[in-house]
Amino acid sequence: MKTYIYIFTGILLLLITICPILYHIENKVFNPLQSQELRKIFLSYEKIKKRCSIDNIKLSSHGELFEIYLFNTQKAILDINYPNYANEWEKEKITSETIISKWKKCPLDTTAYKLFKFAFTTNNYNQSECLKSFSTELSEPNNFYSYVYFNDLEYYFLLYCTHKEELYYIRVKL
Incomplete structure (x- = not known):
């Protein structure tokens, strides 16, 4: 009986150690x-x-439940x-009830x-050096935005920030 407890405890400790490492690796590699x-x-x-990216899909005192990514682009044409x-976005079917927007100027x-x-309006953008300018970019008249709701x-x-050739992508998929 004690052997089973030791084996179970060992497996549990191994999982507790490995899961955060795997989560960190997946977060660095994942590209939506x-x-x-x-x-x-x-x-x-x-x-x-x-x-870079910020994963706000976690428990927090502010209640944010989204991810934001910043991509560098080269020669992207709007x-x-x-x-x-068209018919789907991130494997979700677009219906007549889906609200979509083509590129619009900020x-x-x-x-x-x-x-x-x-x-x-979240204040989490200050957590990441490369996302600090997001709020400012929303009012830049040469930038463009689009969405799928x-x-x-x-x-x-x-x-999309034309002058920096950067694309911010906010993703809520609960």
Whole structure:
């Protein structure tokens, strides 16, 4: 009987040690924007690379439940007919009830602000050096934004900064 307790305790300690390491590795490697999504966002692009991210899908005193990513882009070309979300986004089917937006110039319109207000007003962007300018970029008139809103538990916001060739991607998928 004691042998089983020792084995169980050993396995439990191993899991407690390995799980945080695996979570950290997955968080560094995971990229939500795969090639099929990128082809829907831009008319064309040469290269897009994830620069940094913040995972706010966790318990916190502020209640934020979203992820934000910053991508460096090279030679990305916007078009007024894009993003072309077509039938789905991140494997979720787009229906007549889905609220979508093509690229629009900043600052945000009232619909976008109401849908994503919680993400625009959070103070967590100061946690990451590379995301500190997000709030400022929302009001930059040369930047563009787009979004897909399925429901209160799943929606996405994109902000493209033309002068920096950067793409911010906010992702809520609970």
